[in-house]
Amino acid sequence: MNDVDGNFTGTVRKQLGLTFQGETREDFYIVTGDIRLTGPCLDGVHWHRFGTFSGRVISLRPTDEIAEDGWQFFILGPDLDIGKIAQSEELIFETLASMIDTEITFHELVWVTEYRPNLRMVNKFSKGRVFVAGDAAHVHSPTSGQGLNSGVQDAFNLGWKLALVEKRLAHKSLLETYSTERFPVISDMLEVTTSILNNAVKTGSTAGWANTILFMLGIHCHFSSIVLDEFATPTEGKPTSTYMVLDETHLEAGDRAPDAPKLLHVYPRKSDMMTLFSLYRPWYHTVLVFAPSPADATPILARAIRQDLVLVDQEGHAYSAYLVESNQMKIFAIRPDGVIGAVVHGSEDVKKYFSKIFWEV
Ligand SMILES: Cc1cc2nc3c(=O)[nH]c(=O)nc-3n(C[C@H](O)[C@H](O)[C@H](O)COP(=O)(O)OP(=O)(O)OC[C@H]3O[C@@H](n4cnc5c(N)ncnc54)[C@H](O)[C@@H]3O)c2cc1C
Structure with a gap:
């Protein structure tokens, strides 16, 4: 059995006795969702950001998956009552409008949620015949865009090993190397992404996001027993x-x-x-x-x-x-x-x- 879903596996992880150590960050408490809106300064080609991470900030990323005027948005600000804003369509429109210089027209709030980054990982990527991968195994700050690729790398690391063991071409001990190879990588990734989050919250700078370490081309498992x-x-x-x-x-x-x-x-x-x-x-x-x-x-x-x-x-x-x-x-x-x-x-x-x-x- 493989598991790649964060919520469902909360239960599965507990039943397996896997821990999910880490923290929930209140200092990056945001309202996020999809919205439809138009405005003269908002083209659907660029990702627009208003404000800085040390104060109030809103982000509008165009997404035509919803509609031609669709945006994935988030609102962040230590002085904002995020919980209250998330409950009110009117307050969301008002907050967005207050941060954008030109007039905007709202068409629809498609969905909305509150979000706090969880910085956590399992103590082991498998137990018996159950393997955890992706967000089920590790969650982290969205400030570095490492989540999806890390999950895909988990799946690639595990997939070929599972296939060989299932075909009885390899001993089942090969599967243990899934956890031993991925654990240090994810642990280091959490350190890197958390430090970028800390810097963004402290200084408002997003400079760390351009760090070439985030291209993931230098990740390695030199230490592995099977190389x-x-x-x-x-x-x-x-x-x-x-x-x-x-x-x-x-x-x-x-x-x-x-x-x-x-x-x-x-x-x-x-x-x-x-x-x-x-x-x-x-x-x-x-x-x-x-x-x-x-x-x-x-x-x-x-x-x-x-x-x-x-x-x-x-x-x-x-x-x-x-x-x-x-x-x-x-x-x-x-x-x-x-x-x-x-x-x-x-x-x-x-x-x-x-x-x-x-x-x-
Ligand atoms: C706001 C935000 C921005 C992000 N930005 C980035 C980014 O820029 N770059 C990046 O790399 N990552 C980003 N991520 C993280 C990325 O989206 C996740 O790391 C990735 O989607 C995890 O993939 P997954 O397959 O592990 O889990 P999921 O994508 O959550 O997939 C799990 C699937 O399991 C399904 N499921 C749940 N319960 C059950 C059940 N009982 N039975 C069957 N199916 C079930 C769910 O419906 C879901 O489809 C972002 C995340 C958020 C929230």
């Missing part, structure tokens, strides 16, 4: 956070596998240029063998891996993204969730990696 890296240097002195800004000069097992464009497909048939991302899929591993020549790759392919494609990296994009020297032999196993599972030297090491995942190799 294998024979090139990485010992971990001593390395930063321990799993939430990092992408560093293109460093790549190891547990990192997100990068893309590379313009790869010439020369075997089994010639075709157009390909990208690595066009090869990666969530239902299989992809093994990349970087070899100085096809002859160098042959022994590895004969012993460990079925060869599906030969690609020529004419412009060096893959060599550059995967930090491989032109005369170097380096093998990467890319997991179904797009994480680099292994960076190794030869066929025995490839088997060593896959023996961490599968029953039989």
